[in-house]
Amino acid sequence: MTFMTAAANPPTIVLIGHGMVGHRFLEALAERRVPDRARVVVLCEEPRPAYDRVQLTSYFSGRTPDELSLVAEDFMARHGIELHIGDPATSIDRAARTVTARSGLTITYDTLVLATGSYPFVPPVPGKDAEGCFVYRTIEDLLAIEEYAAGSRTGAVVGGGLLGLEAAGALKGLGLATHVVEFAPRLMPVQVDEGGGEALRRTIEKMGVEVHTGVGTQEIVTGEGGSVIAMNLSDGSVLDTDLVVFSAGVRPRDQLARECGLPVGERGGIVVDEWCRTPEDERVYAIGECALAADGRVYGLVAPGYDMAVAAAQAIAGEAGGSFTGADTSTKLKLLGVDVASFGDAHGTTPGCLDVHYCDSRSGIYKKLVIAEDGTLLGGVLVGDADAYGMLRPLTGSIPPLAPEQLVLPSGAAAPAALGPSALPDDAVICNCHNVTKGTIRAAVTEHECTTVPQVKKCTKAGSGCGSCVKVLTTLVNEELKAGGITVEAGLCGCFSHTRAELYEIVRALRITSYADLLDRHGRQEARGGEGCEICKPTVASIIASLAPTIGAGGYVLDGEQASLQDTNDHFLANLQKNGSYSIVPRIPGGEITPEKLIVIGEVARDFGLYTKITGGQRIDMFGARVDQLPLIWARLVDAGFESGHAYGKALRTVKSCVGQTWCRYGVQDSVKMAIDLELRYRGLRSPHKLKSAVSGCARECAEARGKDFGVIATSHGWNLYVGGNGGADPRHADLLAQDLSDAELVRLIDRFLMFYIRTADRLERTSAWLERIDGGLEHVRDVVVHDSLGICDELEALMADHVANYRDEWAQTLNDPDRLRRFVSFVNAPDAPDPSVCFTPERDQIKPDLEILAGPTLPVRTLEGTPSA
Amino acid sequence: MTTLSVETLETAEAAEAAAQSVTVELRVDGAWVGVCKLGQLTPGRGAAALLPDGRQVAVFRDRGGALHAIANQDPFTGAYVLSRGLLGSAAGRPYVASPLLKQRFDLATGQCLDDENVTVAAYRTRMRRE
Known part of the structure; x- marks a missing residue:
């Protein structure tokens, strides 16, 4: 490039547009130290520097516009880049080599880069400019929608593609009754096929978003004040709505290029070559969504845009090698919480191709693989469960080592010979975000001596983008370590090599x-x-x-x-809290409690000044007790008929219940009685992790039993038993183990299930993780505990019978024995002195830990000789 | 470190009886300070003790019978809870794991094994028969 040798007058690079791709271009320039030898000027239309447009909807889950920013605070200053915010370019004069901005600023350029992105396409329907019509593209759009939505109840999105569903998520997040209107016969017509669209539709409708497909918008109807009140649809129906968001696709913003005579494609897009340079004028480049790439396509995804940004920066820096000739448009994303992935020839356009489907409309799962006649995997669509994406995308273009039908079956139902990452060729791309191959990951272990996944991530960058490949990455690293003779420890800890x-x-x-x-x-x-x-x-x-x-x-x-x-919790039969105080949870079986007992809890909490809170498991937690107060508190509780709730133990916590048949007009069984019976049967049972349960009196499931380790739901014929559910950070719905059980059958199955879990689970492994890990999954567990395939059920039942017969309340046992009470002192040498560091301050009429006293100056550190250290 | 071993006694019961007559002492500011009887410490666990000047120490009796003492305040949370942690040993050196966020501290030196910049005070210990 001419400017590389310029000395006295540094050349000027002008970038028009500071979006995600524009900013990536600046970073690529900075990485090549170009700003050291050239003046870089950026014209940015929006009132803020580049931000993460892909994550726009996360604004509604609490991310602020500042947190969405992509620009490190001192980036521009450090590299001496001139950024003009809110001053878009209005014209280009290629003969004079100048760009003029709205403010009147005119800059002479040596190199010009267009990164103007795209604009939302608004179909030309009458009323499209009425008050209450919006597009969804920028933070400003989003703020405007948020403001208008405050006075609205219903919102409609025109367009059921990727961005349309994002916008629908936003409207839902704003609390509006949300509609999606899609002209095509299915949602996400570009990425998924009919079956996938149907699965997506069912799941999204379950969330309360109403979907209208195969209909066009004919007119936006306005009320007397000129604002939106309804939409007329092509099927003759009228959709009442207060707000309309157009999200029917985007178009390249190529107006500036057109006006200065640069060629654009038939359907828009600035024509560029493989270095992203316009063929007409070698001083002008175009990157991202405004460009028509060398392969004749306009890319609307950010990853190809980034690749173009780097290719252009390399060309401008005079580096050889970089070029952009096309990109993989495989995507995996979460829309409204639903996994959607599409890769390769997702629509089966290859002549002669065949396909394999798996569809479970109950769970909203749809999977399709497109296969060539010789067995080569060509592409696919995954909706509802896209875990296999990490394995399938790298296999695209090769003949997978397993039959295609096995690749789409869910893990529980799949043949035992599940497909492992070891089957992938070395050149398979594992991390699509950073383009890291399996070979590179293996080399990180074999040549760069990485021995853990975090080390490999740091060394190769694999897995540090979207994170969808981390599972496969972990398996690969472990396999490679094993092959290298480095033992991957299966043992419990440094003391035991056993699990x-x-x-x-x-x-x-x-x-x-x-x-x-x-x-x-x-x-x-x-x-x-x-x-x-x-x-x-x-x-x-x-x-x-x-x-x-x-x-x-x-x-x-x-x-x-x-x-x-x-652990200290079990040692003091209470739960340690952050300031060294403990909390207390008496057992309230099934969540049923008499007024008298409620009063006792209230009196105890009041007399000892405890903070009280209702737990998620239908109990009452009392916080802020010192160790020396625990026996005094429990003496009152035991006296009133309470017993330990084992909230401190890896043990049965609660069996939650709905009110059931007795009171509820829908109930079909006595869920409260069953919950109490189960809680009293399994109380005190120590297990690898905590155990939670619930009983619902009808299929409405008010007790949320399917979120529990074992959940029971009443039917008109008896009980259905579900196992392996979980809430928390890694939620999982419990799986049906057996149905229409009598009371006795139910108890017997739970006995067996719990004892089999206790026997075979890892340390701190909840039933949900155990069920996923154990060989054969749910089917195996059903074989063992329902069909007694191992012949151990008698033994499992006997173990539980022993437990039930020998249960004693730990707190009553403790209070009855002076020796056992000795440990409940704050200080071994001052049994009557309360711990002065356990202090509280008031908040909302109760107490909270006084953390200031703990953060106070620490006492001087002394050496072993007892003299102050230097 | 210890001036007396109770492990040589014939039976566990005799050992415990003897432990009642043995005082646990810490070296504090150049003087030995008695904090409790040996029998008040559960082997493998700790207890908090209050020094005359109000400082809190965590005193431990390990499985082998040896005594250890470090400051009771957990430097990561500020809470006075180290005495309630579980004991372990790494490469033959005993440590306590904080019951709050599980950082480990060497019982002989007070050095945190999970953060080289953090150390708590450690005290010399001895047993004295009445």
């Missing part, structure tokens, strides 16, 4: 009742005779507690050696 399930079998078979015994006889050589660790101690304590009656161990979890193994 939790293996330790359970050892303890059960050899009737080992002591942790020290287990460590010294079965621990790793180097750990024997040692102290153990904070991981295996509570795990072994839990195993011994689960098996206590059967192996002849003491039933009280704090006797003898057991006392030294328990």
Whole structure:
């Protein structure tokens, strides 16, 4: 390039447009130190620098416009780039090599880059400019919609594509009754096929968004004040709405280029070559959505735009090699919470191609693979469950090692020989965001000595973009480590090379009742005779507690050696909170409580000055007790008939219930009684992690039983049992294990299920994760606990019978024994002194921890000799 | 470090009986300060003790019978809870894991094993028979 040798008068590069692609271009220039030797001027139309337009909808989940910004605070200053905000270019004079902006500013350029993006296409329907009509493209659009929506109840989106569904998500987020109107016969017509569109439609309608497909918008109807009141649709129907968002696609913004005589495509887009340069004028480039790339396509995705930005920056910096000749338009995204992925020849346009479908309209899952006659995978569509995307996209163009029907079946139903990443060729791209191949990831382990996934991520950048490939990446790294002879530890911790399930079998078979015994006889050589660790101690304590009656161990979890193994929560039979105080949860079986007992809880909380809160499990939590207050509080509670709620233990927590048949006009069974029975049966059962349950009295499911480890839903014939549900960070609906059970059948199945879980799960593995991990999944568990395929059901039932027969309330046992009460002091040498660091301040008529006192100046650190350190 | 081992005694019961007559002492500002009887400490666990000047220490008796003492305040949260952590050993050196956010502290030096910039005070200990 001419300017590379210029010295006295540095050349000027003008960038028109500061969107995502424009900013990536500036970064690419900065990476090549171009701003050091050239003047860079940016004209930006919007009132703010580049921001993450892809994440626009996240504004409604709490992200501020500032958080969406892509520009590091000092980026422009550090690189000496002149950014003119809110001053769009209005004309280009190629002969004079000048650009003029709206403010009148005229700049002479040596190189000009157009990154003007696209504009939303608004169909030419009457009324389209009425008050209440919007487009969805910029933060300003979004703020305007938000303001107008405050006075609206219903909103309609014209367009059911990717952006239309994003906009629908936004309207829903604003609390509007939301409609989507799509001219094509299905949603997302570009990315998915008919079946995928149908699955998407069902799921989105379930969320309360009304979908109208196969209809066009004919007119926007306005009221007397000139604002939107309805839409007339092509099928003759009228849709009442207060607000309309047009999201019917985008068009390249190529007006500036047209006006200065640069060629544009038939359907728009500034014609560029593989270096993103206009063939007419080698000083002018165009990148991103405004460009018609060398392969004759306009790309509306950000990733190809970024590639163009880099290609142009390389060309301008005089670097060889970079070019943009086309891009993979595979996408995986989450729209309104639904996974949607499309890759390769998603629509099966290759001559002679065949396809394989999997469709489960119950769960809203649709999968289609397009296969060539010789078995080559050509592409596919995944809706509702896109986990396989990470594996399938890299396999596109090759013959997969498994039959296509096995590739689309859900993991539980798939053939055992599941497809692993080891089947991928070395040149398969694993991380699409950073273009990292399997070979590069393997080399990170074999050549760059990475031994963990985070190290490989740092070394290769793989998995640091959208994150969809992390699962596959982890498997690859582990396999490579294994192949290299580096053991991937399956053992519980540094003390035991066994898993939790293996330790359970050892303890059960050899009737080992002591942790020290287990460590010294079965621990790793180097750990024997040692102290153990904070991981295996509570795990072994839990195993011994689960098996206590059967192996002849003491039933009280704090006797003898057991006392030294328990986490502080189990040790004080209460829950440690952030300032060193504890919280207390008495058991309220099934959430049913008498007024008298409620009054006792109120009185105890008031007398001890505790903060009270209703829990999610239909109980009452009392916070802010010092250790020395715990026995005093529990003496009152036990006296009133309460017992431990085990909120502190990896044990059964609650069995929640709806009010059931007794009161509810819809109820078909007595859900409260069943919940109480189950809670009393399994109370105190120690397990690998906490256990939650619920019983609903009818299919309306008010107790949310399918979000629990074991959930029961009444039918007119009995009970349906669901297992493996979870709320929290990784929600999962429980799976149906058996249906229409009698009371006795239900209890027997739960007995078996819980004991089988306790026996085989890993440490801190909830039933949901266990069910996903265990070989054979739900089917295997059903075989074992329903059909007794392993012949262990008698034993599982006997274990539970032992537990039920030997249950004692831990707090009553503690209060009855002065020795056991000794530990409940703040200070061993001052049993009557309360801990002065546990303090509280008032908030909303209750207390909260006083954290200032804990953050206060710490006492001087002293050396071993007891003198102040220098 | 310790001036007496109770592990040589014949039975566990005899050992516990003997432990009632043994005082646990810490070296504080150049002097030995008694904080409790050995029998008040559960092997493998800790207890909080109050020093005359109001400082809080966490005193531990490990599985082998050895005593350790460090400051009771968890530097990561400010809460006075280190005495309630679980003991473990790494490469033969005993440590306590904070019950709040699980950072580990070497019991001999007070050095945090998960953050080299953090150390809590450590105290010398001894047992003295009455």
